[in-house]
Amino acid sequence: MTTVIVNxxxxxxxxxxxxxxxxxGKIAVSLDTGCEMVKKMLEDIAILDRSAPLSGFLSNPVxxxxxxxxxxxxxxxxxxxxxxxxxxxxxxxxxxVSITFDQNDNSK
Numbered sequence: 001m002t003t004v005i006v007n008x009x010x011x012x013x014x015x016x017x018x019x020x021x022x023x024x025g026k027i028a029v030s031l032d033t034g035c036e037m038v039k040k041m042l043e044d045i046a047i048l049d050r051s052a053p054l055s056g057f058l059s060n061p062v063x064x065x066x067x068x069x070x071x072x073x074x075x076x077x078x079x080x081x082x083x084x085x086x087x088x089x090x091x092x093x094x095x096x097v098s099i100t101f102d103q104n105d106n107s108k
Contacts (some may be wrong), residue, residue, distance in 0.1 A: 002088040006080035011035070015077050019088035025050045027085050038077050040069040045081065050089035053082045 004017040015033040022028050027048050031038055044065035057063050062085075066078040076099065086092040 002084045002094065004080050004084040004087075006077050008035070008075060008077055011072070011075075013038070015080065017077075017080050017084045019081075019084040021050075021088055022047070025089075027052070027088055029081060029085065031081075035077075037070050038075075041065045041081075044068070048085060050085070050091070053086040053089070053091060 001018055001020040004019075006015045006017065008014065013033055013035040015031055015035065015038055018030040018032075020028045020030075027050055029042070029045050029048060031042055033039060041062075045062055048061055052061055055061070060082075062078050062081050066075065070077075079097075083092070083097070087094045
């Protein structure tokens with residue numbers, strides 16, 4: 001099982017994403033969060049093919065679900081879900097990612 005924890009930012013929600021290999025190249029996804037919008041994504045993505053992270057943005061099942069259920073297009077949770085799936089499927093290595101705002105940037 002691969003577990004990813006996403007701290008989504010200013011909304012204050014965190015999401016624990018679990019991806020687990022199943023039979024026939026399928027990956028079971030679970031999402032533990034207080035965000036009702038993210039919880040609704042499970043209706044569409046509870047079981048996905050291991051190749052889901054390799055599909056394009058417009059045809060990707062995680063991005064399609066996000067466009068249906070999430071109001072905030074910049075939410076990073078879909079990327080976390082795809083990262084968990086690709087690591088569990090053996091398509092990538094587990095490596096932390098980050099988005100960091102430069103607090104010293106005075107150009108604003």
